[in-house]
Structures are given as C-alpha cells and as structure tokens.
Amino acid sequence: MYGKYAAAVVYQCNGNVRIFYLSPQALTSTSEGWLFKWTNYIKGYQRRWFVLSNGLLSYYRTQAEMGHTCRGTINLATANIAVEDSCNFVISNGGAQTYHLKASSEVERQRWITALELAKAKAVHMQAESAGQAGSGRNAEIQSTLRTLNSKVEDLTTCNDLIVKHGSALQRSLSELEGIRVGGDMGEKIRQVTERATLFRITSNAMINACRDFLSLAQNHSKRWQKALQTERDQRIRLEETLEQLAKQHNHLERAFRGATVLPPSFSNPALGSKGASGKGDASDEDDDNEFFDAMEDPAEFITVPADPKYHSPFCLFLFPLWCLEPVRKRRTRIPDKPNYYLNLWSIMKNCIGKELSKIPMPVNFNEPLSMLQRLSEDLEYYELLDKAAKCQSSLEQMCYVAAFTVSSYSTTVHRTGKPFNPLLGETFELDRLRECGYRSLCEQVSHHPPAAAHHAFSEKGWTLRQEITLASKFRGKYLSIMPLGSIQCIFDKSSNHYSWKKVTTTVHNIIVGKLWIDQSGEIDVVNHKTGDRCHLKFAPYSYFSRDIPRKVTGVVTDKDGKAHYVLSGTWDEKMEFSRVMQSSKGENGTEGKQRTVYQTLKAKGVWTKNPLPEGAENMYFFSSLALTLNEPEEGVAPTDSRRRPDQRLMEDGRWDEANAEKQRLEEKQRTARREREREAVKAASSPEEGAHQDNYQAQWFEKIDDPVSGETLHVYKGGYWEAKDQGSWDMCPDIF
Structure with missing residues (x-):
C-alpha cells in the first residue's frame, strides 16, 4: 500500500x-x-x-x-x-x-x-x-568482526563444556579413591586421577588463552567502534x-x-x-x-x-x-598549551595572609586565560536542565531540575586551580548562542570595590537567569577560601515560578606544599517564591576519615508545608539523580544527636551527568569544550568585551612577560579613570560628606533595583545591548583597554 x-x-x-x-x-x-x-x-x-x-x-x-x-x-x-x-x-x-x-x-x-x-x-x-x-557498506566490516567474536565465544563455550566434563570425571575418581582400600588397584586409580587432572589442566589453559584472545580482540575493536560512534554523533550534531x-x-x-x-x-x-x-x-x-x-x-x-x-x-x-542561509559557526576545540613557567608561589602569597586578594596585584602566572565574567558565563554549560525545567508541569519536579542546574555549575571547577582575570570596571562579555542553543547571555563588571559582576541570560525556551556575584576571598596560609556573595535568580515565563539561591564556599587546598585541589562546601536553599517550594542542598566538605564518596551532594525538595516530595543525591563533579518520596519516617539519632529522617523512595532517575573533558584538557588549563570557545575572537562584540582584553589575549598565546606588563598598564589606567571620576563627583556635590564614597560610576547595561519578589537588591539588565550590536553602534562604551 x-x-x-x-x-x-x-x-x-x-x-x-x-x-x-x-x-x-x-x-x-x-x-x-x-x-x-x-x-x-x-x-x-x-x-x-x-x-x-x-x-x-x-x-x-x-x-x-x-x-x-x-x-x-x-x-x-x-x-x-x-x-x-x-x-x-x-x-x-x-x-x-x-x-x-x-x-x-x-x-x-x-x-x-x-x-x-x-x-x-x-x-x-x-x-x-x-x-x-x-x-550496508559499513556493516560488512562490523559483521566480519562479529563473526570473529562469535567464533571466539564458541571456543569459550567448547572449553567450558570440556571443563565441566573433565571436572565431573575427576570428581568421580576422587570419590572412588576415597572409598577403596589400600590394595593392588590403588596404582590404577591414582593413574586415572593423574590423567584426568592433566586433561583438566590442559583444558583450563586453553580456556584462559581463548579468554585472552577474546579480550585482546574486543579491546582493539572497541577503539574503532568508539571512533565510529563519535563520527556518527558529530554528523548528527551538524545535521541538527x-x-x-x-x-x-x-x-x-x-x-x-x-x-x-x-x-x-x-x-x-x-x-x-x-x-x-x-x-x-x-x-x-x-x-x-x-x-x-x-x-x-x-x-x-x-x-x-x-x-x-x-x-x-x-x-x-x-x-x-x-x-x-548562513552556516552555523564552527567553534574552536583547542587553545595553545599552557607554558611551563616556574614561579615561587610562597614568595608572593606569604605577604597575603588574612588579606582580601582582589586588592592585591597578582601576576598572570597564577591565572587562566579567562576573565571572571567568562567564568560566570560557564554556569550555562548545562543550560539544557533549564530547558527541561521550563517544560515541567509540576513545580516540584521543576525544582529538581533547577537544583541540578545549581550543582552542575561547580563541575567545571574540579581541576581549575587557575585564577580568572579580575574584570576591569565596565568590562563586558557576551555569550550569544541563540542560533545553536536558543539563549543569549551578557555579563558586565558593575562595581570595582567591592568587585561585583552582573549577569543576565534569556532563552527562547522560556526562562531567564540573572545573578550578581561579589567574591570575597581570604588566604589562610594552608588554603584559600573564596566566598561568593549575592544571589542567583531564575524565572520561568510559562509558570511565572521565581527561584533564587546563593553559591557555596570554594576552598583551594595545599597552597604552600603539595598539589593544589579544590573543594566545595556549604549549604544552598533554592526557593520558589511563588509556590513556597524549597530544596535544601548540602555540599559535604572533604574529610579524610569520612566513608562517604568525595564531593557528595544531597538534597530534599519540600513544599510550602514542609512535606518532602523528592530526594536528590550525587556529586558536584560527576552526576545528580532524584527519587520521588513515597513515605518518610523518623529514624535513629545521628552522630550529632539529631533524629534522622528516613525516606522511602521510588527508583532513582538521572537528571544530570557531566560532559567529558576534551582531549588534551590537562594541557589547556582543564577547560571544558564550552570554556575553550569563550575567549575565541569574534566580530561584532562590544569594544569592552573580554575577548578584546590585551593582557588576557597575550597570556593565552603564551607571551606571559608581555601579558604581565600589559596587565599593569590596564590596572593603572583603571586607577587613573577612577581618580578622575572621584574628582568630578566632589565638584558636583554641593556639600560632600567627609569620608563618603565619591565614585559616581554607573553601569552601562544594568541598573540597580530592589527585587520585590525575592527581596534582594541587585543589578538587572535594562536592555539595549543586543540592539546596539545589531546596529553596530558602540559609541556609549567606555575606553577601558
């Protein structure tokens, strides 16, 4: 038909x-x-x-x-x-x-x-x-390989049958040997046992050799299959x-x-x-x-x-x-390898104990070739979680995806011991993935002391993400603590659900001796201000004596009445899953004397898995596939965009001495501009108060508001950037580079 x-x-x-x-x-x-x-x-x-x-x-x-x-x-x-x-x-x-x-x-x-x-x-x-x-063309080779593997499997099956046969015969002989008396037939029985034991040993050796051949063949062809599968995935992505x-x-x-x-x-x-x-x-x-x-x-x-x-x-x-039709831009997959420059860390850090690191000039040797604005944009690496959350009919299930998104933002930090560049005041970074992924993102450094960055992202899939992050850091001698201040908010268009949460503390260990490693610890409360739903996430700090898996994260999703509906578990560097709660009850007292709650749940469902790092990531600052593209030169961006920052570009190219000199020039230029603004503010003020902050700087693309929903004071996007980009008009941008 x-x-x-x-x-x-x-x-x-x-x-x-x-x-x-x-x-x-x-x-x-x-x-x-x-x-x-x-x-x-x-x-x-x-x-x-x-x-x-x-x-x-x-x-x-x-x-x-x-x-x-x-x-x-x-x-x-x-x-x-x-x-x-x-x-x-x-x-x-x-x-x-x-x-x-x-x-x-x-x-x-x-x-x-x-x-x-x-x-x-x-x-x-x-x-x-x-x-x-x-x-059919490619299947011919696969079928040939499968026939070879099937032949090896048949060899294994034959050897297995012989082992069973000879093993049974050996067992019977041993049983007979135990039952006979010492006599003339003893020598004959012993001879039979010896022959059967020899046959069993020979068959076992053949079984082992067949297994070895099978494993060797499977390992050789596994690499070819993985490569073929990756080729198919790449073709599918290009087609999509x-x-x-x-x-x-x-x-x-x-x-x-x-x-x-x-x-x-x-x-x-x-x-x-x-x-x-x-x-x-x-x-x-x-x-x-x-x-x-x-x-x-x-x-x-x-x-x-x-x-x-x-x-x-x-x-x-x-x-x-x-x-x-314009073709989709092909993004880069590599950056120059990190040079092997030696620098005595302790010679610099010994004078920083107890001080705010954002106020101390640091050479680029400690940096990675990305700005803090670009690192902030990396939170969108797993934007698909918000796409899925936008489709959820249940606000409680939506909360699970939002919570998984908050955890996923830490997965890029597990090996990233390099410090991002401190953005200059007025510096911006756009991440335009509207054509590829359906979202656009804009960051701007809106304050210098304290350093604060505002971030706004919106998606055609029906969500908006905005955040204002201020980093406070203290060097404690053996470790460095980084405390992000400020809140993150996510709003969904269809349901008007409004979520907010804060980040946990990041700790860099072994500053003086040993290999640097990073840990995340603390607690996060993700709140839905519309429904009252809440997810309490706990990032367990690493402990040498703990039996738990490292980097463990657990969470419970509750409604406005405090009833638990979902339980989340996983690690912040690998994966998260959630389970629906069917029943909860009070259990035995825990180590701190608090009564634990026992949740009876359905089978866990995976909600997030970390993407593998690209090949050679250890030589490229352990950047993810997204991070490799963030500093790629791009036409049409604002003159204040981080991609145009000269010291960062020189560092990426491996020219660190020139990058350090350029970094000092930019910082001095920023200090000169700030002193000029302060003088103008003093002149404009009719009666300036003694000791008052006189910097009258105003952000270009963000404005400060009091959010009536979350009660937070933050900078929100006021519009105009993408329109200016479409027109190619950047006259309003300051000269910061």
Whole structure:
C-alpha cells in the first residue's frame, strides 16, 4: 500500500516551524480527515485537518493550508498510541510532542486508531529496512568482526563444556579413591586421577588463552567502534545545526513573505476571511487568537484519497533559494598549551595572609586565560536542565531540575586551580548562542570595590537567569577560601515560578606544599517564591576519615508545608539523580544527636551527568569544550568585551612577560579613570560628606533595583545591548583597554 519507504526528517523549533522532506516515490497514498485537537485550557479542543502519510501524522488549520503551512508533524515509528475513552485518544513520542485528540464518534475514533496502528507498524518495519540498507557498506566490516567474536565465544563455550566434563570425571575418581582400600588397584586409580587432572589442566589453559584472545580482540575493536560512534554523533550534531538554521530562516522568510504579499485565494482560509491574510504571521497553532471553531461544527470525516504531490513537494517549503542561509559557526576545540613557567608561589602569597586578594596585584602566572565574567558565563554549560525545567508541569519536579542546574555549575571547577582575570570596571562579555542553543547571555563588571559582576541570560525556551556575584576571598596560609556573595535568580515565563539561591564556599587546598585541589562546601536553599517550594542542598566538605564518596551532594525538595516530595543525591563533579518520596519516617539519632529522617523512595532517575573533558584538557588549563570557545575572537562584540582584553589575549598565546606588563598598564589606567571620576563627583556635590564614597560610576547595561519578589537588591539588565550590536553602534562604551 505504501510502496518503498522514503527517509523523512522532522524538525521543530520555537516558532513552531516544522520542515520535512519526502521523496515523491514515497507519496503513494494518504489518509485525511477532521479531528479535534486539544490546544489549551482557554480554547479547549479545536478542529484541525489531519493527514496520515508514510508513517507521519501532520495537521493543519484547514485543507487549504496543506500547500504552505504545516502546524505539526509526529513520527509514528517512535510514537505511543493510547485510547482514553470512547472518542478520545493520545499520540506521544515520549518527548515534547503529545497530541490529545478527539473524534466525533467512537466509530471514527476506531477508524483512526486502526489506520494509525497500521501506519506505525509499516513505519517501524520500513525504517529498520532503510537503516539496514543505508549502513550496508559499513556493516560488512562490523559483521566480519562479529563473526570473529562469535567464533571466539564458541571456543569459550567448547572449553567450558570440556571443563565441566573433565571436572565431573575427576570428581568421580576422587570419590572412588576415597572409598577403596589400600590394595593392588590403588596404582590404577591414582593413574586415572593423574590423567584426568592433566586433561583438566590442559583444558583450563586453553580456556584462559581463548579468554585472552577474546579480550585482546574486543579491546582493539572497541577503539574503532568508539571512533565510529563519535563520527556518527558529530554528523548528527551538524545535521541538527543545519536543520535549526534552515527552520529559523524559513520561519523568518515566511513571515516576511506574509507581511509583503497576499496569499492567493486557493491558500487562504475562508473561515477567517481577510484576517487570514493579514494575521501575525505566526505558525503557532495555540498562539493565534483570530480563529475559533465550535466543538460540534460539521461532523468529522475520515477520507482516503490519493496524495496531491503539490502539497508535499519539498520545493514548496521554500520561497527563497537555500544559498541565502548562513552556516552555523564552527567553534574552536583547542587553545595553545599552557607554558611551563616556574614561579615561587610562597614568595608572593606569604605577604597575603588574612588579606582580601582582589586588592592585591597578582601576576598572570597564577591565572587562566579567562576573565571572571567568562567564568560566570560557564554556569550555562548545562543550560539544557533549564530547558527541561521550563517544560515541567509540576513545580516540584521543576525544582529538581533547577537544583541540578545549581550543582552542575561547580563541575567545571574540579581541576581549575587557575585564577580568572579580575574584570576591569565596565568590562563586558557576551555569550550569544541563540542560533545553536536558543539563549543569549551578557555579563558586565558593575562595581570595582567591592568587585561585583552582573549577569543576565534569556532563552527562547522560556526562562531567564540573572545573578550578581561579589567574591570575597581570604588566604589562610594552608588554603584559600573564596566566598561568593549575592544571589542567583531564575524565572520561568510559562509558570511565572521565581527561584533564587546563593553559591557555596570554594576552598583551594595545599597552597604552600603539595598539589593544589579544590573543594566545595556549604549549604544552598533554592526557593520558589511563588509556590513556597524549597530544596535544601548540602555540599559535604572533604574529610579524610569520612566513608562517604568525595564531593557528595544531597538534597530534599519540600513544599510550602514542609512535606518532602523528592530526594536528590550525587556529586558536584560527576552526576545528580532524584527519587520521588513515597513515605518518610523518623529514624535513629545521628552522630550529632539529631533524629534522622528516613525516606522511602521510588527508583532513582538521572537528571544530570557531566560532559567529558576534551582531549588534551590537562594541557589547556582543564577547560571544558564550552570554556575553550569563550575567549575565541569574534566580530561584532562590544569594544569592552573580554575577548578584546590585551593582557588576557597575550597570556593565552603564551607571551606571559608581555601579558604581565600589559596587565599593569590596564590596572593603572583603571586607577587613573577612577581618580578622575572621584574628582568630578566632589565638584558636583554641593556639600560632600567627609569620608563618603565619591565614585559616581554607573553601569552601562544594568541598573540597580530592589527585587520585590525575592527581596534582594541587585543589578538587572535594562536592555539595549543586543540592539546596539545589531546596529553596530558602540559609541556609549567606555575606553577601558
């Protein structure tokens, strides 16, 4: 019925643009008809035109839309089909796509279910067949390897059978030997035992040799398989990036086309009249308020008709040529190796005991080629956790993802003993990953004494992260304590849930003697100010005498009444998982005399796992894949961006002597600018108070407010940066480099 299977690619972006390619040979038949699809609690079920073709279920507002705007597509090969009641059923692919559908009658629903199940079975079969054909070239080598491995496994099985056989015979001989009396047949029995023991030993040696050969062969081919798997992953990532750019460009072009051109009558919606041609140009099914269907308007029909190629031709999806699409930028994967420069640490640090390190000039030898603003932006390495949190329906489950995100920000510090550059006042850093990851981030150094950095990030996936961090550090002789002050806030657009938390203390050990190592210790309370939910996280300090795993983190998610719902556990340098609490009870007293609470939980679910470090990271300051890209030169950024900082650039290039000289120049320039601001502030003040702080510096992109939700005073983004970047106008930026 469906003919030869054609490969299809389905992509969905925030603008609800779905692009799929189907070869004409695959479009041999289709099933179409009206169904009611659940949109939201305001509009309820809305009538939509559904098309089932070649294992793909797509829907449109009307039949006329089939030629230009597909509202959604779900691949049945990976979908689950469930029946809810007489007329309702649900189709879900286990991810973000879930269609709640309703037919006009039970008969119509059963017709759809039958057609969907049949299409799913065919899609699964054809997909497996197509995958087998696509990989036939490479499968030949894999099959050959598998045959060799199977041969070794058979050798192991044969040796195992012989061992069992000879072992049983040896056991019988030993039993007989124990039962006989001393006599003439003693020598014969002993000879039999000796022969069987020899056979057993020979067979065991063969078994060991076969195992050795098997392991050697598996180890050799394991490296090749890992390399092949990595190649497949890289190809998939490139394909996803290309599709993302294709989808965004198509969405932009479609909106521009709608704004400048009136669609012909054959593509307009008669139910909308003139509103259909002059709408907002948004392809979203749920966000358009210009249309409403009565729940019982015209009974739905199930029709089977031949597919019209003009509605499914891949060429109808593009109004402009593909060459106008900009390729995704390929980020760098290496930086120059760290030079092996020796410097006596104690000769410098002995004069710093008990002092605030931010006020002491330090050579770049102790640094890594990143500024504190860039290190702050590294908190977004696991932004996917916030993407997943934005999709959660339950605020308590959302809290688990937010808590895991707070822990993940420490995973980049486990080997990072280098000190980041102290940002100059007015220095900025942008991390624009809108095209690749859906978010944009901006940091600015808003204060110098005390040093404070403001950070703002927003995502198209529906979340905003903002933080203001002030670092206080003290050198205690044997170790260095770094205490981050200030709060971090995360707001989700859909639910308006507003979270806030603070960072824990970082300790650098073995300052004088031994190898430097870092520990995180303290407690974090993540608070949802809207619902009252709370997650209490505890970072256990390292102890030589403790039996717990090092870098352990535990947490409990409670509601506003203090009832526990989730338990989190893991380590801040490796992974986190959470379990749903079914029952809690008071247990025995702990070591401190406090009564412990025992939680009965369901099976733990992994929520976060650290990404592996890139190859050669030990020679590149132990930077992660994201950190390697942060100081990469980029056109169009502000003149105050950390990438343009000369001493940091010289250090990355390995020219440390020049970097130290440049660092002193920049610091002196900053001090001169501050003295000038203080003189101007004194002149402007009518009656300056003695001893008052006279620096009148104002941040460029952030403003200080009292947050009414969290009660915190912090700098928040006031806008204008990305608009200035689009216009290429940076006249307002100070000259700090």
